[in-house]
Amino acid sequence: MNCRKVQNLISAYADCELTGVEMLAIRHHLSGCAECRHDFDQMLQVKRALGTLPCKQALPDLAERICSRLDKVAVPAHLQLFYLIKRRVALPGKRTFASVAVALTAIFLMFGTGGDVELYNSGMAGLPVMDSMRLSGGGHMHSLQVSPASLVTAFASTPLPKPAEVNLGFVDRVEASSVSADGGNMYLASFVSP
Amino acid sequence: MSEALSAAYKEEDRRTFDELVHRCHRQAYNVAYRMTGNAADAEDLVQDTFLKAYRFFGSYRRDMPFENWVYRIMSNMFVDWLRRRPKVHIRSLDEPIRQGEGEVTLDLPDKSAGPEDMALSQELDSEMQAALGTLPRDFRMAVILSDIEGLSYEEISEAMGCSIGTVRSRLHRGRRLLREKLRPYLE
Structure with a gap:
């Protein structure tokens, strides 16, 4: 390993964030190169000096003052709803198109109609309800359904995850829906008018 | 609806x-x-960071250490914070300052005449803080989080929301950059 390469890696070497082979190669180079050794020593000095800087102390009541201000934080209603739904819809994966699509549809319904939202989540098992949430309030009664996989597969050709007009057959009218896929599962969120 | 929703949301998240x-x-x-380099601004930045974190707490992925998530918000808030404070001009000490037709260059004071074995002291703390303040924001954040x-x-x-290579x-x-600024203190 030449000096140029070593000097490019010297910082990561000081942090032991290189592969074993690179660590050994640099160690070998440093043992025979005074210039790079000097470079490394100075890099270490900077690193160590930063590590020994005193921890700056906040005023003792800082946490209390922060918490007291939280009451005034306005979390927009659509975000509150989004987070609540996202938490209850136990979909696999971290951030899936499915959870986003379901939650967005719910938000659309909530604010588009001013009505209640009832959410069902079902998976490939075929049982219609694995988890459900209902947010009650005034206004009209609507329902948001995620159908069993057997029904969802019928809409596999529906563009994902764009909302699409579909007719489930077992309800009178579907005004809005979205289909999304996540791994081996598919989810359908649909808005059924009263 | 909104009251019931708010109550449910707050009940779940506030205590945590x-x-x-x-x-x-x-x-x-x-x-x-x-x-930031000073207590007043640090306090403002911390408060603003936690308030924003609370606003978006629902999007926080629980498999990520909370501190790291807060640092990410703080890093972004710092950019906004700098923009909101136009009276504070962050300038590299190497950047020439135009004065009329000429240019002058700022520099850290030369401490080479000081004691060679200066222990880590208030003075060095100040000098290191000043040197940190000259680093571009992303470099500064990375160095602070690491060292x-x-x-x-x-x-x-x-x-920081970037790759390990970055x-x-x-x-x-x-x-x-820090080494250049602190060279007078290095053996």
Whole structure:
């Protein structure tokens, strides 16, 4: 390993964030190169000096003052709803198109109609309800359904995850829906008018 | 509806968030201080960061350390914070200042005449803080998280929302710049 390469890696070497082979190669180079050794020593000095800087102390009541201000934080209603739904819809994966699509549809319904939202989540098992949430309030009664996989597969050709007009057959009218896929599962969120 | 929704949301998150604030605020303040360089601004930055974190707490992925998530918000808030404070001009000490037709260059005071074995003191603390303040924001954050907070490259990449290769590059360049600024103190 030449000096140029070593000097490019010297910082990561000081942090032991290189592969074993690179660590050994640099160690070998440093043992025979005074210039790079000097470079490394100075890099270490900077690193160590930063590590020994005193921890700056906040005023003792800082946490209390922060918490007291939280009451005034306005979390927009659509975000509150989004987070609540996202938490209850136990979909696999971290951030899936499915959870986003379901939650967005719910938000659309909530604010588009001013009505209640009832959410069902079902998976490939075929049982219609694995988890459900209902947010009650005034206004009209609507329902948001995620159908069993057997029904969802019928809409596999529906563009994902764009909302699409579909007719489930077992309800009178579907005004809005979205289909999304996540791994081996598919989810359908649909808005059924009263 | 909105009241019931708010109550449900707050009930679920507020207690958890309060505990996290109490657990993390000291560390967050230290990072904020090293980013801003003074106590008043550090306190403002920490408060704004936690308030924003609370607003978006629902999007916080629980598999990520809360501190790292807060650092990411703080890093973004710092950009906004600088924009909101036009009276504070962040300038590299190497950047020439135009004065009329000529240019002058600022520099850190030469401490070479001082005691060679100067222990880490208030003075060195101030000089290091001043040197940190001259680093570009991303370099500064990476150096603070690595060398002051002791985060690994992987954790820094998570906190800064960048690749490990980028972390490595920012640290390398940040430390090199710091070394130049602090050369009078280095043996």
